[in-house]
Amino acid sequence: MESNGILLLVAVVLPLLGAPLVALAGRGLGRRVGWLAFAFPLISAGTLLSLAARIGLPGSEVIEWPWIPTFGIQFSFLLDGLSLFFALVVSGVGVLIFFYANFYLDDHYEHHGRFYCYLTLFMAAMLGTVLANNLMLLFVFWELTGLASFLLIGFLHHEEKSRIGARQALLITGFTGLLMLAGVIMVWLVTGTYDLAVLLGSGLPLAEHRGWLTAAMVLLLLGAFGKSAQFPLQFWLPNAMAAPTPVSAYLHSATMVKLGVFLCARIFPLFVENGLWAPLLTLVAFTTMLLGAVLALLANDLKAILAFSTVSQLGYLIGYYGLGPAHGVEYDYLHILNHVFYKGCLFMVAGIVIHAAGVQDIRQLGGLRRRMPWLAGVCLIAAATMAGVPGTTGFLSKETMLKEIFEAMNGHGALGIYATTCVVLTSLAKVAFSFRFFANVFLGEESEAVKKNFHAPPPAILAPPLILAGGALLLGLWTGPLDALMRGLAVEGLHQSAPHLALWHGPTTELFVSLAVMLLGLGVFVLGQRTAWRWAAIPRRLRFDEYFETGIEHFSKFTKWLTRFLRADKPVDYLPVIIAFTLCVVGGFMGYALWPSVRESAGAWTWDALAPHPVRSFVAALIALSVVGVLILRRWTTQLISLSVAGFLTTFYYVLYRAPDLALTQILIEVVTLFLILILLGRFPRSSELGEIIHRPSLARRRLNVVLSLGVGILMTTFILWFNAVPHPDRIGRFFTERTVELAEGRNAVNTILVDFRGFDTLGEITVLVIAMLGGLGLLMRYKRTPEEYQEGPMGPPGLGIKHSERREEP
Amino acid sequence: MQIETALLIGALFGCATYLILQNSFVRILFGFVVLTNAANLLVLSMSGNPAGRHAPIVGSVARPLVDPLPQALILTAIVIGFGVTAYLVLLLYRIFLDQRTTNAAELYEDQDTSEHT
Numbered sequence: 001m002e003s004n005g006i007l008l009l010v011a012v013v014l015p016l017l018g019a020p021l022v023a024l025a026g027r028g029l030g031r032r033v034g035w036l037a038f039a040f041p042l043i044s045a046g047t048l049l050s051l052a053a054r055i056g057l058p059g060s061e062v063i064e065w066p067w068i069p070t071f072g073i074q075f076s077f078l079l080d081g082l083s084l085f086f087a088l089v090v091s092g093v094g095v096l097i098f099f100y101a102n103f104y105l106d107d108h109y110e111h112h113g114r115f116y117c118y119l120t121l122f123m124a125a126m127l128g129t130v131l132a133n134n135l136m137l138l139f140v141f142w143e144l145t146g147l148a149s150f151l152l153i154g155f156l157h158h159e160e161k162s163r164i165g166a167r168q169a170l171l172i173t174g175f176t177g178l179l180m181l182a183g184v185i186m187v188w189l190v191t192g193t194y195d196l197a198v199l200l201g202s203g204l205p206l207a208e209h210r211g212w213l214t215a216a217m218v219l220l221l222l223g224a225f226g227k228s229a230q231f232p233l234q235f236w237l238p239n240a241m242a243a244p245t246p247v248s249a250y251l252h253s254a255t256m257v258k259l260g261v262f263l264c265a266r267i268f269p270l271f272v273e274n275g276l277w278a279p280l281l282t283l284v285a286f287t288t289m290l291l292g293a294v295l296a297l298l299a300n301d302l303k304a305i306l307a308f309s310t311v312s313q314l315g316y317l318i319g320y321y322g323l324g325p326a327h328g329v330e331y332d333y334l335h336i337l338n339h340v341f342y343k344g345c346l347f348m349v350a351g352i353v354i355h356a357a358g359v360q361d362i363r364q365l366g367g368l369r370r371r372m373p374w375l376a377g378v379c380l381i382a383a384a385t386m387a388g389v390p391g392t393t394g395f396l397s398k399e400t401m402l403k404e405i406f407e408a409m410n411g412h413g414a415l416g417i418y419a420t421t422c423v424v425l426t427s428l429a430k431v432a433f434s435f436r437f438f439a440n441v442f443l444g445e446e447s448e449a450v451k452k453n454f455h456a457p458p459p460a461i462l463a464p465p466l467i468l469a470g471g472a473l474l475l476g477l478w479t480g481p482l483d484a485l486m487r488g489l490a491v492e493g494l495h496q497s498a499p500h501l502a503l504w505h506g507p508t509t510e511l512f513v514s515l516a517v518m519l520l521g522l523g524v525f526v527l528g529q530r531t532a533w534r535w536a537a538i539p540r541r542l543r544f545d546e547y548f549e550t551g552i553e554h555f556s557k558f559t560k561w562l563t564r565f566l567r568a569d570k571p572v573d574y575l576p577v578i579i580a581f582t583l584c585v586v587g588g589f590m591g592y593a594l595w596p597s598v599r600e601s602a603g604a605w606t607w608d609a610l611a612p613h614p615v616r617s618f619v620a621a622l623i624a625l626s627v628v629g630v631l632i633l634r635r636w637t638t639q640l641i642s643l644s645v646a647g648f649l650t651t652f653y654y655v656l657y658r659a660p661d662l663a664l665t666q667i668l669i670e671v672v673t674l675f676l677i678l679i680l681l682g683r684f685p686r687s688s689e690l691g692e693i694i695h696r697p698s699l700a701r702r703r704l705n706v707v708l709s710l711g712v713g714i715l716m717t718t719f720i721l722w723f724n725a726v727p728h729p730d731r732i733g734r735f736f737t738e739r740t741v742e743l744a745e746g747r748n749a750v751n752t753i754l755v756d757f758r759g760f761d762t763l764g765e766i767t768v769l770v771i772a773m774l775g776g777l778g779l780l781m782r783y784k785r786t787p788e789e790y791q792e793g794p795m796g797p798p799g800l801g802i803k804h805s806e807r808r809e810e811p
Numbered sequence: 812m813q814i815e816t817a818l819l820i821g822a823l824f825g826c827a828t829y830l831i832l833q834n835s836f837v838r839i840l841f842g843f844v845v846l847t848n849a850a851n852l853l854v855l856s857m858s859g860n861p862a863g864r865h866a867p868i869v870g871s872v873a874r875p876l877v878d879p880l881p882q883a884l885i886l887t888a889i890v891i892g893f894g895v896t897a898y899l900v901l902l903l904y905r906i907f908l909d910q911r912t913t914n915a916a917e918l919y920e921d922q923d924t925s926e927h928t
Contacts, residue, residue: 713825733878749879
């Protein structure tokens with residue numbers, strides 16, 4: 001346990017901590033920093049392999065450190081077949097990609113340190129996500145992958161399409177991630193735990209909390225759909241291809257977009273019994289699959305073809321879990337591994353081609369087999385795997401898929417027929433664009449663009465795609481290791497005992513369908529070649545990203561309109577809105593929540609209790625009268641006098657409330673305030689005062705002001721009456737009066753509170769005064785004196801250099 | 812029950828709101844001063860009806876005292892209220908020097924015309 005924990009930390013946390021160091025080292029090392037970063041996936045892959053060996057699969061182990069135990073959130077990891085499979089794919093492909101990137105990112109690129117920092121961060125986040133046992137931890141890592149993806153897509157941020165692609169990816173994956181968080185919390189509310197191992201062990205109370213858990217499932221699946229670019233959110237993935245090719249190969253085909261697939265696999269045992277699971281997954285995923293395949297057939301950009309085919313394949317993988325029987329699926333690892341092999345390989349091939357030829361439009365490419373024969377061979381294998389040609393893992397994947405789909409057709413009725421149609425049509429399109437991809441890049445005549453731009457890539461860059469293509473071919477022919485892998489990594493609840501894989505199943509329906517699809521696909525390909533793919537263009541109606549961008553634009557216009565509508569850019573007009581809103585919310589709340597308690601306390605509202613105190617009433621009336629004077633009087637000085645009268649009368653009110661300290665302070669402050677405002681009024685021009693009397697606000701506005709003021713007044717009165725209706729039985733003030741002599745050596749409790757019990761508050765108060773003083777000083781001294789003013793003497797005219805005598809006459 | 816205090820505080824808050832909603836700098840400033848007093852009285856009312864109680868100064872004879880905590884809070888609030896008032900006075904003065912107006916609405920009218928031209 002102890003040493004396993006250390007191994008796990010090395011695999012996950014070491015790259016997380018190492019990422020900033022890579023960025024730092026990049027400043028000195030330049031592009032060579034890639035080899036330093038290369039160590040991280042190597043270390044992670046090695047430690048994960050040794051962990052897998054130590055756990056004794058198909059067992060599982062939970063490794064846990066406390067994080068926020070109060071909320072049931074632990075730094076907890078679940079090591080079982082599924083998580084280790086994904087973790088090994090992530091780190092294994094990581095090794096290849098980091099190697100590849102070292103050759104791909106040559107000196108034309110800048111900021112190598114930053115690039116490898118993001119890439120390392122991404123890998124660590126991925127490992128954390130797939131290994132996490134606590135759903136909250138899973139969410140944190142999940143969003144971290146989205147963040148790293150955003151940084152990597154926008155790596156070439158001087159190009160607009162990178163920025164747009166990065167923004168779309170962040171908005172979609174981030175928003176759906178938040179939906180997933182809501183789902184996680186809903187699961188927690190029902191079960192009281194975030195712990196996956198516990199949940200998988202005990203299952204969910206699906207029957208008791210049907211509606212609630214269905215909502216949670218839909219939210220979790222929405223998170224998966226966003227991350228895995230499922231319909232109708234599929235558009236962000238092709239736009240994410242603006243990133244450098246190693247990123248596209250790593251994040252947007254082999255690993256990150258598979259997180260949705262991973263999540264579906266992880267929660268499969270929890271939710272598969274739910275009635276909505278199969279229809280939701282099947283409809284969304286198989287629709288995505290067909291749409292992606294059609295768009296891949298219509299696309300002309302090398303990376304776009306691969307991106308849409310990735311979208312299609314992700315639909316295939318997710319839909320597979322949707323149709324899976326309740327006692328478990330069989331070949332999911334095969335499908336995932338197959339996709340990793342060919343898609344990672346094809347992306348790297350595309351990257352090498354783009355790098356070497358300088359163009360990425362498939363119509364401008366061709367004849368590269370003479371210049372790069374090895375690459376042509378690798379690409380042929382990968383394209384054949386994508387098409388599902390016998391002898392590759394693609395063939396195995398397609399055969400098993402067809403077989404299960406035919407079985408599901410019996411079980412799921414209409415859903416099964418829909419899925420079958422989609423799978424057959426998709427396979428057909430896949431055959432066609434696989435051949436197109438290979439033939440139009442490597443066969444035929446060499447195009448002008450290639451002749452002009454070609455420069456040979458370094459030979460070592462070929463190694464990673466070669467390894468992947470080799471894997472596809474080798475495992476396609478020799479199925480023993482795949483069998484062992486699927487059996488060894490099987491997870492209880494998710495998998496049924498995997499039957500034997502074989503190249504030759506005999507003359508089954510699948511085989512004939514497969515052959516027919518292959519022939520028809522070739523037909524489409526030949527047709528395309530004959531017509532030179534002139535019809536290949538993505539129709540605008542299927543470009544959902546345009547709708548999304550328009551939506552974003554309209555949203556920002558709407559917020560701007562709302563701001564203007566509420567007059568938030570004009571404080572004078574906005575203040576009534578704020579006050580009215582506060583009145584509605586606070587008043588509404590008081591009416592709704594407090595009215596019952598007010599009614600209960602109505603017994604206390606006898607005449608005796610309500611009888612006003614005569615002296616206090618007299619003083620209160622005087623204060624109110626003088627404040628109303630401020631409203632009615634027109635000259636500033638008379639208003640000020642009225643205000644001061646109110647202030648001094650408040651002093652008396654304090655005395656009536658047995659507060660001698662307050663009364664003293666109030667007198668002093670009132671005097672100083674009077675002088676201060678008097679000085680200010682002396683500096684304002686008389687014309688302004690007269691102008692105020694003449695230019696009054698409109699009648700409607702004055703009425704609104706009166707209504708709002710009355711509302712505030714009534715609200716405050718009600719508030720105090722309600723509060724005082726039920727006195728608190730145990731006042732905190734009693735403590736101070738009882739202990740002031742003993743603890744603070746002072747008889748006046750108010751004084752001891754200020755200087756002793758709550759001394760730091762007083763310090764804060766003094767600090768506020770100092771800040772106000774400094775701020776006021778800054779306001780006065782901002783005026784820059786002219787040379788003439790400067791010559792009038794060191795102090796200049798009154799007002800720290802401000803000649804107000806002149807200014808008074810100007811307006 | 813302190814019905815007269817409740818009514819007084821309501822009146823002060825209402826008047827302060829009305830003053831702050833005006834366009835004139837001077838009236839806004841007065842509104843702020845009234846608002847400070849109203850808030851202080853609001854806290855004071857929380858110490859309960861003072862009838863039959865004494866100032867919170869502990870003597871040799873045990874007798875009922877009013878709650879000292881609201882008073883301590885208000886004492887701080889009065890001083891801070893003064894600090895903010897002083898800052899507001901200087902701020903209004905500064906705006907007047909820069910913009911040559913004592914009318915808040917005029918500040919934004921100028922802004923509008925400069926935006927359109």
